[in-house]
Amino acid sequence: MHVGPSISNYNVLSSATVPNIGFASPEFNSAFKYDLEQFMKITGADESYVPFILPGGGTVSMESVVSFLKKGSRVLIVSNGAFGDRWEKIFSRYPVEFKVLRANAGNIVPVSQVKAEVQEGGYDAVTLTHVETSTGAKVPVKEMAAAVRPYVDLIIVDGVASVGGERINTSEWNIDVCLTASQKALGAQTGAGLLVASQRAVERLSENSISGFFLDLRNWLPIMKSFLAGGGGYFATPPIGTVFSLKKSFELIEEETPDRRFERHRICSEAFRKGIKEMGLEIVAAENVRSNTVTAVYLDSVKIQDFLSTALSNGVELAAGVHEQIKDRYFRVGHMGWVEPANIINALTVIENSISTLGGKVNKGSALAVKGVFERGLSGF
Numbered sequence: 001m002h003v004g005p006s007i008s009n010y011n012v013l014s015s016a017t018v019p020n021i022g023f024a025s026p027e028f029n030s031a032f033k034y035d036l037e038q039f040m041k042i043t044g045a046d047e048s049y050v051p052f053i054l055p056g057g058g059t060v061s062m063e064s065v066v067s068f069l070k071k072g073s074r075v076l077i078v079s080n081g082a083f084g085d086r087w088e089k090i091f092s093r094y095p096v097e098f099k100v101l102r103a104n105a106g107n108i109v110p111v112s113q114v115k116a117e118v119q120e121g122g123y124d125a126v127t128l129t130h131v132e133t134s135t136g137a138k139v140p141v142k143e144m145a146a147a148v149r150p151y152v153d154l155i156i157v158d159g160v161a162s163v164g165g166e167r168i169n170t171s172e173w174n175i176d177v178c179l180t181a182s183q184k185a186l187g188a189q190t191g192a193g194l195l196v197a198s199q200r201a202v203e204r205l206s207e208n209s210i211s212g213f214f215l216d217l218r219n220w221l222p223i224m225k226s227f228l229a230g231g232g233g234y235f236a237t238p239p240i241g242t243v244f245s246l247k248k249s250f251e252l253i254e255e256e257t258p259d260r261r262f263e264r265h266r267i268c269s270e271a272f273r274k275g276i277k278e279m280g281l282e283i284v285a286a287e288n289v290r291s292n293t294v295t296a297v298y299l300d301s302v303k304i305q306d307f308l309s310t311a312l313s314n315g316v317e318l319a320a321g322v323h324e325q326i327k328d329r330y331f332r333v334g335h336m337g338w339v340e341p342a343n344i345i346n347a348l349t350v351i352e353n354s355i356s357t358l359g360g361k362v363n364k365g366s367a368l369a370v371k372g373v374f375e376r377g378l379s380g381f
């Protein structure tokens, strides 16, 4: 139940264990094409977008967006926590100007504040973090994108903790870049950063782009287009095992259907939050911004590190806090990818027992209390 890599599906993980198939082989070409197409589908990107799959992870896809910027470009960073702040760390390495709007832990910068800033600011781009993994707070991307669209050229969404678990309609919501990593809500093996880029974004790739060599998307663009057209190509070695693992993930997503997958995430997260409340614990994210993929929970009555080790020795791996403001006062849980009701019930039981073993304050019986959520929610499944 870590926030990423997320819960395993052994078919998906073992699909990565292929022989070292050449990246020019027909098997690889067809797996890569399938992944690119399916990734566009799960992000709601129409055919005017270009998908990219790069070796690496979320930070690679984040940093690759500097390809769309040039010297002196102005970027507004909307940061609701540690991963929003990562944009600041990235952009500070490049000759761009940026400003950061920040929210307190568990909250989000309101749409009205972001709109007021872009109206005044003359920004080229704005970055949003769909689900802030350090707190579990979710941005209403559709609303936010509609509010800023008239004032900025590029709307960039970090969907690392959302794509595959939360609905996102890149074309319809007029987003320019939606990016993620293979190991989170897509539930595949670690090793790939993925993004889709709008025509508007792709047109900004030029000699004046400020990226370095490896992450210059101009180097990857013809390769991606070639794979999409049924061919192949090489710029740098792709993450071959991860491409096959992603293929298995996407096949399972197709089988389940994206709608049912999003609904499963919604139900599992609702049940998890209910169980946490039954225990008498407080959720970090404000009530109206809670995500379906990550929940952060305050825990004051025992030491967080002791709690995490006890939970781990009982078979459930949880994540420590990383938000600077509240770091030592909370823990995080990922319920994304292949999460099922049994994982939620097991996690709640282990959380409850770990706190009580350590002498902390907790109400017992949370797993039983969430039964109704699953019975109601999953009845149509």
Ligand code: PMP
Pocket: 004, 056, 057, 058, 059, 060, 062, 083, 129, 131, 132, 133, 158, 159, 160, 161, 181
């Ligand atoms: N953005 C968000 C929202 C994340 O949760 C993470 C990873 N936890 C990243 C970016 C960075 O991704 P990676 O660790 O795969 O580089």
